[in-house]
Amino acid sequence: MKTYRKELWFNTEARMALINITPQVEEAVRESGVKEGLCLVNAMHITSSVFINDDEEGLHEDFLKWLEGLAPYDPKRYKHNLTGEDNADAHLKRQIMGREVVVAITDGKLDFGPWEQIFYGEFDGRRPKRVLIKIIGE
């Protein structure tokens, strides 16, 4: 069995951002040489997410607005911020958007449904953060 590991690094200008990372994941699959297997992609931080959805700008605005409604950025609102941090909202946003995705690799390609794309969701950016890609198979 082959295994392959790669890290992607992000440092977003905005505090929150949704970034389509499908091309980078496809590149990792090519680099791995795996034709049949599984590809795990996970955020390595507890204030960012990796998720699969549609690459549609309006939907991305909807996600950010919806998340802000559920967990507004408001440093005084949360117990976690009594530690001196201001990112409780980002922990909550990450939890609902998820930590990781697993995509099947078939014939050397990510075996997606018709509209599936992989996104990095940043909820407490403006600093270097990582995503892990792990690929296993033959």
Ligand code: ZN
């Ligand atoms: Zn925190």
